[in-house]
Amino acid sequence: MTEHLLAFSTVRRTALGLLTALLLSACATPSARKACPSGPEVRADMLHGVWQVHMAGMSAPWTLHLGPHPEHTGSLRGELVQGLQRWPVVADVDDGEFTLEESRDGLRISATWLGTPAAGHCGRLIEGHRYEKDQKGQSFRLVLTQNTGPQTPSAPVH
The missing domain is CATH 2.40.128.120 (Quinohemoprotein amine dehydrogenase alpha subunit, domain 2)
Structure with missing residues (x-):
């Protein structure tokens, strides 16, 4: 049972890391940022x-x-x-x-x-x-x- 909890915890951390990276990269895309006109x-x-x-x-x-x-x-x-x-x-x-x-x-x-x-x-x-x-x-x-x-x-x- 401990083995399943460790596996679930690792998967959860990986998923959270990927989700965080995805959200941060979306903020960096030109469509998500307000452009500075010039x-x-x-x-x-x-x-x-x-x-x-x-x-x-x-x-x-x-x-x-x-x-x-x-x-x-x-x-x-x-x-x-x-x-x-x-x-x-x-x-x-x-x-x-x-x-x-x-x-x-x-x-x-x-x-x-x-x-x-x-x-x-x-x-x-x-x-x-x-x-x-x-x-x-x-x-x-x-x-x-x-x-x-x-x-x-x-x-x-x-």
């Missing part, structure tokens, strides 16, 4: 939220609010905040290229931002340049500080 995989709805803007030559960061554009599906609308000033913006991400247009008067484009999501940051860091009319590009870094998800209404535009 480049062309980054979609506009992944960029909804509050961003901190670090601009070369600026001491204090700006804030950028982005949400869905109510009139253009797949695009973004929001506002850029610098102290007490607020400017409307629209943005798109297409094949891994981020474009944002800033307006100081709500009618004309005053600056264009061109950037790319940084590899390994899952769409939470965008780097590029901001171009004002007749000026060289100014480097920027956008860091997502609060991802509010795809259902977030767009930020108010003043």
